[in-house]
Amino acid sequence: MTAAPIVEIRDLRKVYSRMRKDDVVAVERLDLTLGTPGTVHGFLGPNGSGKTTTIRCLLGLIRPTSGAVRVFGVDSTTSFHLAAPRVGAMVENPKMFPNFSGRRNLSLLADMAGIAKSEVDRVLSIVGLSERDGDSFESYSLGMKQRLAIAAALLKNPELLILDEPANGLDPAGIAEMRILIRSIAEEGKAVLVSSHQLAEIEQVCDDVTIIHQGNLIESGTLDQIRRHAGADNVVVEIENRDAAITVLAAAGVQARPRPAERELVVDVDADRSSDVTRILAEGGMYLQGLYAERATLEAAFLNLTGAAPPPPTAPPGDSAQNDADYIADDTASGQTGTGVAS
Ligand code: ATP
Numbered sequence: 001m002t003a004a005p006i007v008e009i010r011d012l013r014k015v016y017s018r019m020r021k022d023d024v025v026a027v028e029r030l031d032l033t034l035g036t037p038g039t040v041h042g043f044l045g046p047n048g049s050g051k052t053t054t055i056r057c058l059l060g061l062i063r064p065t066s067g068a069v070r071v072f073g074v075d076s077t078t079s080f081h082l083a084a085p086r087v088g089a090m091v092e093n094p095k096m097f098p099n100f101s102g103r104r105n106l107s108l109l110a111d112m113a114g115i116a117k118s119e120v121d122r123v124l125s126i127v128g129l130s131e132r133d134g135d136s137f138e139s140y141s142l143g144m145k146q147r148l149a150i151a152a153a154l155l156k157n158p159e160l161l162i163l164d165e166p167a168n169g170l171d172p173a174g175i176a177e178m179r180i181l182i183r184s185i186a187e188e189g190k191a192v193l194v195s196s197h198q199l200a201e202i203e204q205v206c207d208d209v210t211i212i213h214q215g216n217l218i219e220s221g222t223l224d225q226i227r228r229h230a231g232a233d234n235v236v237v238e239i240e241n242r243d244a245a246i247t248v249l250a251a252a253g254v255q256a257r258p259r260p261a262e263r264e265l266v267v268d269v270d271a272d273r274s275s276d277v278t279r280i281l282a283e284g285g286m287y288l289q290g291l292y293a294e295r296a297t298l299e300a301a302f303l304n305l306t307g308a309a310p311p312p313p314t315a316p317p318g319d320s321a322q323n324d325a326d327y328i329a330d331d332t333a334s335g336q337t338g339t340g341v342a343s
Helices: 051-058 076-086 102-113 118-126 142-154 172-187 199-203 223-230 242-251 271-283 298-307 321-329
Strands: 007-018 021-034 040-044 066-071 087-090 160-164 191-196 208-213 216-222 234-238 256-258 264-267 290-294
Touching: 007 051, 021 040, 021 051, 021 208, 040 051, 040 172, 040 199, 051 066, 051 076, 051 160, 051 191, 066 076, 076 087, 087 142, 102 118, 102 142, 118 142, 118 172, 142 160, 142 172, 172 191, 172 199, 191 199, 208 223, 216 223, 234 271, 242 256, 242 264, 242 271, 271 290
Parallel strands: 021 216, 040 191, 040 208, 087 160, 160 191
Antiparallel strands: 007 021, 007 066, 208 216, 234 264, 234 290, 256 264
């Protein structure tokens, strides 16, 4: 029998109903699969695009309006508790006792969950806080606080770690440390789902990504696939007579534009069409001095993709009846509440 995917979201829709205000369609037709242990799946989207809502559905903290959300084959909406021992999560602001040390905060969480004290040493060491374990939580930098929250989520040695915006508010050094930490956790064999609106940062740590915008799935796949689909790769040509080259390429239906660097032209074709560029120029009697493919950053691809995104969704009338409690009571789908850490 084939094992169920670690995370499987199918056709997820979540509508928040609000008193005397229009409904908010936070997530619409979302599919997401995280299938492989030891990999990092990036969940990307601008602020307000529905990432936290999706993660809360995944953790059984709120009830989807429709669609299927499964973790290790377990329906999160009805039975997340069955998957919970295999899942660690850091969602929104980690809550810790400010006057207690990092170690004491973790020890309390371990006690509550019936986890051996030795695990506290293990997770402190993973997140690089062993040396500062006796300092009070309030004296930690933001990066250290985030790392302590990840340590809390790692206490039960989960197979799946879900991190909602772990790089939020960190400076470049903190973000770099966070990247190294996420990668090392994946290398231990854990699957990591990490959400971010900081595209440039996540690009370096993810094996594959899902991009959403205004609640809608825009694209998913490996980084190479995303870049290719977004058509954001370019070919850069070095050539003596740029203006003539632009004319020759334009006559063959290929757009090119000069770059600030002398002799460089950016040609709007995918990298796998670079031989066409060479041929067109040679047929026009022009010989290039250099040619290389310039890989788009994921950010460029993301902008390309979300530029074509659909307008903000609006809920059809009457769609909200079953969700009236959501906005008011922040409903819990499987009878549990979120603590911010170690869900
Ligand atoms: P951010 O990165 O800013 O946290 P996000 O991608 O995580 O954004 P969500 O927090 O899921 O996005 O929000 C998606 C949409 O749903 C937003 O328009 C938000 O205002 C709305 N929303 C979220 N929670 C609620 C709620 N409890 N009631 C009403 N609307 C909500």
